[in-house]
Amino acid sequence: xxxxxxxxxxxxxxxxxxxxGSIYVRIKPNNTYRYGFQIAPSVVFFQSAKEKQKIEKxxxxxxxxxxxxxxxxxxxxxxxxxxxxxxxxxxxxxxxHLKQKQAQLMLEVLDRKKLIKTEKEFIKLAKNxxxxxxxxxxxxxxxxxxx
Amino acid sequence: xxxxxxxxxxxxxxxxxxxxGSIYVRIKPNNTYRYGFQIAPSVVFFQSAKEKQKIEKxxxxxxxxxxxxxxxxxxxxxxxxxxxxxxxxxxxxxxxHLKQKQAQLMLEVLDRKKLIKTEKEFIKLAKNxxxxxxxxxxxxxxxxxxx
Numbered sequence: 001x002x003x004x005x006x007x008x009x010x011x012x013x014x015x016x017x018x019x020x021g022s023i024y025v026r027i028k029p030n031n032t033y034r035y036g037f038q039i040a041p042s043v044v045f046f047q048s049a050k051e052k053q054k055i056e057k058x059x060x061x062x063x064x065x066x067x068x069x070x071x072x073x074x075x076x077x078x079x080x081x082x083x084x085x086x087x088x089x090x091x092x093x094x095x096x097h098l099k100q101k102q103a104q105l106m107l108e109v110l111d112r113k114k115l116i117k118t119e120k121e122f123i124k125l126a127k128n129x130x131x132x133x134x135x136x137x138x139x140x141x142x143x144x145x146x147x
Numbered sequence: 148x149x150x151x152x153x154x155x156x157x158x159x160x161x162x163x164x165x166x167x168g169s170i171y172v173r174i175k176p177n178n179t180y181r182y183g184f185q186i187a188p189s190v191v192f193f194q195s196a197k198e199k200q201k202i203e204k205x206x207x208x209x210x211x212x213x214x215x216x217x218x219x220x221x222x223x224x225x226x227x228x229x230x231x232x233x234x235x236x237x238x239x240x241x242x243x244h245l246k247q248k249q250a251q252l253m254l255e256v257l258d259r260k261k262l263i264k265t266e267k268e269f270i271k272l273a274k275n276x277x278x279x280x281x282x283x284x285x286x287x288x289x290x291x292x293x294x
Contacts, residue, residue: 011159013162015166018166019162058244
């Protein structure tokens, strides 16, 4: 039986996402994909590696994503599969104060991604994905936005 | 009548504090103070200036602190008076996952600060304040820790 995550935990995660998280989609060149590009959505949290144990505990509450140690001393909690991204976005979006637009855009991209049938539609979606760039742009997160 | 802040808002703020906030105390040289130093506690949130309106809205929910625009494009939400610091720490501490130790230490410092009667006690407290340094140290927040 899957234990249901309490609302209080989603409210906490909404605050944590507003403060520390990033919601974005990358368009990666990849020849094995139909239109030569992969649409890769992510929700990522960033902490100093010394907080790794605490982030691991958090990850175990929500049971989504995985931890990744960067070489620069940052531990990332990466949520990259669509099912988990939907779970976190759908459950936190009503409590967000800062990243509501990114949450909305993420759900739109995930919905439209499934329906793409032509290259024209693909390009339209890719342009939409580009809106993350303006929404997310900040000095603090510059590095993340490089494609 | 003061409208009571709902628990859900404190839970959100706990997440936001864990993600974006900083809890620290500075010891500032100041000759108008008895022992030549001022003990200055703070809870601060940091966002890109382009999020200023959203942070203003948040500030209006909790009615504590003030906004400050830094020259580097960061807007700070600064909570520096002891009453407001107690309010935020006491209401968020049970929901924190990352900054529980800092919250605990802040309350200890605020409690002991009032009771200082000798220079020896002052120095002991100043040493305790120094523990924030190890708790808060991270690449991301290096700049904040300079005294």
